Amino acid sequence: MKNPAPTPQKSAFKKLLSKALSLGEQATAILYLLKWLLMCMLVGTLAGSASAFFLVSLDWVTTYRETHTWIIWLLPLGGLLVGLLYHYYGGRANGGNNLLLDEIHRPAKIIPFKMAPLVLFGTLVTHLFGGSAGREGTAVQMGGTLADQLTYVFKLRPRDRKLLIIAGISAGFASLFGTPLAGAVFGLEVFVLGRIRYEAILPSFLAAIIADYTCLAWGVGHTQYGIPIVPHLSALGIGYTLLAGAIFGLAGMIFAKATHFFTRLFKEQVTFPPLRPLFGGAVVATVVWLMGTTKYIGLGIPTILGAFDNQLPWYDAIVKIILTAFTLGAGFKGGEVTPLFYTGATLGNALSTAIPLPLALLAGMGFVAVFSGATNTPLTCTIMAIELFGADSAEYMALACVTAYLFSGHSGIYGSQIIGSPKHLFYGRFKGKSLSALDHHKKMRRKKNAT
Secondary structure (H helix, E strand, O other): OOOOOOOHHHHHHHHHHHHHHHHOHHHHHHHHHHHHHHHHHHHHHHHHHHHHHHHHHHHHHHHHHHHOHHHHHHHHHHHHHHHHHHHHHHHHHHHHHHHHHHHHHOOOOOOOOOHHHHHHHHHHHHHHHOOOOOOHHHHHHHHHHHHHHHHHHHOOOHHHHHHHHHHHHHHHHHHHHOOHHHHHHHHHHOOEEOOOOHHHHHHHHHHHHHHHHHHHHOOOOOOOOOOOOOOOOOHHHHHHHHHHHHHHHHHHHHHHHHHHHHHHHHHHHOOOOOHHHHHHHHHHHHHHHHHOOOOOOOOOHHHHHHHOOOOOOOOHHHHHHHHHHHHHHOOOOOOOHHHHHHHHHHHHHHHOOOOOOOHHHHHHHHHHHHHHHHHOOHHHHHHHHHHHHOHHHHHHHHHHHHHHHHHOOOOOOOOOOEEOOOOOHHHHHHOOOEHHHHHHHHHHHHHHHHO
């Protein structure tokens, strides 16, 4: 069978490309830049606008919950509603962040558009009724989903589609936290542990910066943090930083493992998925009532800010880990990153009683280092620290993030992360495996040894 004749548009494009190639590498680079500038303007505008709407909505539901605390008793019903929606209508959207990573590793089908409104609604319900969850999962899923819809528009090949999803992830993250550089690197770093896809570097940075600009253009701001005192980095200071980084890494590992544990527990004990958030919501609402405080639910931004200024109870980080892992394990929607910020900032605050470094500096180190350990993204977290806290503390932040990355082990909150480069040579044989596959292998090995 003869190949169909090329359309006039394709013929014109081929002629243009052929002419550019004949002019040299720079002419080709110009075409490549223009191509991705066009697509990333669309991705950044869509993701930034979605994040702006989400942040405004999230602020409204949080304010309403804090002024009408009785609404927390409706958390089980809210969970049941979200559970029913995802069970009967979610389909592939149930995969969440891991679906985005899977589509980057092994492109199969366009991410269903319904993922964006579903995760937005589910997250707002979680925060309105008092679940303990974050927000980055929502922004990342909305950014990746909206970006992937452009695959239809531009008729992209699988190679370019991967880059487009990465750009959407970067755009969602950057516009949510107001950290365009960290957002760009997050999209490059998150899906493969220990490797960065440099072919995606231009789309990621373009989309992240445009998305952040778009969110700000809507008049939506971000939380500001500050570290007033940063001592000169001495040999002793390096030692203290490495010690703190190791502790932060273990906290990140515990957070990830606790979330996976409660997810498995609910799946084993409650076979009908919509009932999981119903039962889980009842437990969380009761616990909040017994504690007599709402500081451990929602995002916990006031507590995070307080960790930079005042001494807090030593157990704040522990309570937040348990409540967040339980909430997400029960099937509520949201994210893990802001609770990781909470865990790290309050843990650093607690460590200031034993490690002779400034309280705000340790809170800032924990803020990014626990995140680094739980997501295996040390470069993202180091850059985020510079964007949020300034460059004066960069050496402390970098050492803490890298050490936390090492000490969190080969675990993480994203089970679909692939091991591209092991953290140390003992795990070299698991290169190319996902973290969920590695976790399964460890379980099988423990069972074998036990018998």
